Amino acid sequence: MASYSTNQFKPGLKLMLDGDPCSIVENEMVKPGKGQAFNRVKLRNLRSGRVVERTFKSGDSVEAADIVEVEMQFLYNDGEAWHFMNPESFEQIQAGNSIVGDAGQWLKGQEMCSVMLWDGQPIGVTPPNFVVLKITQTDPGIRGDTATGGTKPATMETGAVVKVPLFIEEGSLLKIDTRTGEYVSRAKEE
Amino acid sequence: MSEDLGGRSLIPDPGCSSPLSPPRWGPLAPWHHLRRRARLLADVRAYFSRTGALEVETPLLALAGSTDPALASFSLTAHDGRQWWLQTSPEFAMKRLLAAGSGDIFQICHAFRQEEQSRRHQSEFTLLEWYRVGLDHHGLMDDMVQLLSAIGFPFPLERHAWSVLSLQYLGFDAALAETHVLADFARARGGVFQEALLDRTVLLDWIYGCALLPSLPADRAVFIHDFPCEQAAYARLAPGAPWLAERFELVVGETELANGFHEVIDAREQRARHVLENTRRRAAGRPEVPLDEDFLAALESGLPPCAGVALGVERLLMLMLGVDDIRQVVAFDDGSARD
Numbered sequence: 001m002a003s004y005s006t007n008q009f010k011p012g013l014k015l016m017l018d019g020d021p022c023s024i025v026e027n028e029m030v031k032p033g034k035g036q037a038f039n040r041v042k043l044r045n046l047r048s049g050r051v052v053e054r055t056f057k058s059g060d061s062v063e064a065a066d067i068v069e070v071e072m073q074f075l076y077n078d079g080e081a082w083h084f085m086n087p088e089s090f091e092q093i094q095a096g097n098s099i100v101g102d103a104g105q106w107l108k109g110q111e112m113c114s115v116m117l118w119d120g121q122p123i124g125v126t127p128p129n130f131v132v133l134k135i136t137q138t139d140p141g142i143r144g145d146t147a148t149g150g151t152k153p154a155t156m157e158t159g160a161v162v163k164v165p166l167f168i169e170e171g172s173l174l175k176i177d178t179r180t181g182e183y184v185s186r187a188k189e190e
Numbered sequence: 191m192s193e194d195l196g197g198r199s200l201i202p203d204p205g206c207s208s209p210l211s212p213p214r215w216g217p218l219a220p221w222h223h224l225r226r227r228a229r230l231l232a233d234v235r236a237y238f239s240r241t242g243a244l245e246v247e248t249p250l251l252a253l254a255g256s257t258d259p260a261l262a263s264f265s266l267t268a269h270d271g272r273q274w275w276l277q278t279s280p281e282f283a284m285k286r287l288l289a290a291g292s293g294d295i296f297q298i299c300h301a302f303r304q305e306e307q308s309r310r311h312q313s314e315f316t317l318l319e320w321y322r323v324g325l326d327h328h329g330l331m332d333d334m335v336q337l338l339s340a341i342g343f344p345f346p347l348e349r350h351a352w353s354v355l356s357l358q359y360l361g362f363d364a365a366l367a368e369t370h371v372l373a374d375f376a377r378a379r380g381g382v383f384q385e386a387l388l389d390r391t392v393l394l395d396w397i398y399g400c401a402l403l404p405s406l407p408a409d410r411a412v413f414i415h416d417f418p419c420e421q422a423a424y425a426r427l428a429p430g431a432p433w434l435a436e437r438f439e440l441v442v443g444e445t446e447l448a449n450g451f452h453e454v455i456d457a458r459e460q461r462a463r464h465v466l467e468n469t470r471r472r473a474a475g476r477p478e479v480p481l482d483e484d485f486l487a488a489l490e491s492g493l494p495p496c497a498g499v500a501l502g503v504e505r506l507l508m509l510m511l512g513v514d515d516i517r518q519v520v521a522f523d524d525g526s527a528r529d
Binding site for chain 1: 380
């Protein structure tokens with residue numbers, strides 16, 4: 001079984017903690033003057049997303065987590081599972097709602113997503129940084145109001161709700177930053 | 191004079207005057223930090239001159255090293271095939287001078303420790319180490335208060351026993367707690383340990399470094415004295431309370447500034463501690479280090495009762511200048527942290 005020594009610790013390293021795969025967020029040496037050194041580590045649990053702090057005795061080794069991130073195309077959602085395909089191997093995988101989570105609200109089909117696999121099983125999905133979606137419902141636009149800076153909610157074709165400027169019309173295509181969930185600009189039909 | 195030198199330099203002061211980033215080959219610390227460093231060392235020398243301590247220099251490179259199980263010395267093999275050591279501290283050589291009748295002595299020197307790299311650590315760093323004959327650890331703390339006042343140390347000073355702080359900040363006296371209680375406490379606070387059977391010394395180090403120091407206020411300097419005997423290093427055990435060692439540290443928040451002992455002067459006890467340390471090194475998979483027989487012979491001939499302390503000069507400067515990276519107070523580092 002692969003393992004990492006504490007002196008290999010660095011941000012981004014994936015290891016097992018209490019049976020769950022984790023990614024190192026921060027690693028710092030703690031060295032009381034005359035004594036044993038420790039690594040004080042902040043780790044993100046890749047399944048729950050929670051960040052925990054642990055201290056390891058320097059020199060100990062910790063089991064590595066078999067984590068790979070693969071670019072996969074989102075195909076469709078059958079109501080129970082989200083289906084993704086590796087465009088190179090044509091291999092398909094399915095991920096449940098709990099795994100896709102908030103990423104699902106940006107996906108309508110064809111998007112290239114980053115799928116995190118742990119021992120070959122999906123544990124997380126990251127959508128593209130930017131998506132273009134159509135507004136299916138919003139209050140009527142106030143023509144020419146580009147200056148007041150006010151916003152209103154708009155429901156997108158995937159069900160996501162985004163705050164948009166007042167002048168935006170129903171049926172418009174919008175570019176959205178999925179990392180913040182914020183409106184970026186109007187978009188043209190592709 | 192040093193103020194003028196800085197102004198006359200061809201290199202622009204990266205800290206104040208030049209809008210350009212400093213050249214890659216240039217000094218890490220701004221000039222006003224390097225000038226402060228020079229003034230600090232001058233103030234330290236003035237204090238010891240005034241209080242009757244002799245400045246000494248001892249070899250950085252020697253045929254004997256440190257057996258401290260927590261330290262990894264740099265060693266090198268010379269053309270003659272012999273293994274040499276870069277000192278981790280000047281302690282043994284300075285005690286040989288004390289045994290030879292030096293009286294109070296101090297030294298400002300470099301020391302080298304492998305595997306120590308962080309914002310507060312460099313493999314090569316500067317120690318101020320001094321010894322006072324006839325003082326115990328409390329007497330030496332008093333001396334240190336005088337020194338800190340003489341150099342303009344900006345933090346208020348407090349003095350507390352290790353056990354009192356443990357009780358106050360952790361809710362129990364870890365020095366007296368059973369080992370399994372220490373292990374449960376450490377695990378509940380995020381300690382991850384591989385061994386089923388946990389070493390009490392490692393656990394006490396964890397309690398001190400990972401629980402006690404992080405809970406101390408960062409706006410004052412605290413002398414922590416009378417450590418658990420497992421952390422005695424080369425300090426005497428307290429008369430009448432042999433579970434405590436007459437050792438102190440000066441810390442500001444998590445930054446350890448100095449470590450001092452009421453020194454062991456019994457040669458047999460000192461040898462026993464080295465042997466124990468080598469046993470611990472072997473158990474930890476570290477190479478054993480040959481004992482410094484000249485040092486032990488000096489103790490056999492008679493080390494006067496004394497107390498000694500080592501202070502990290504870069505850490506002191508960091509605190510005085512309010513910076514959090516050791517590279518802000520040195521001209522250059524070893525280059526390993528770049529790129």
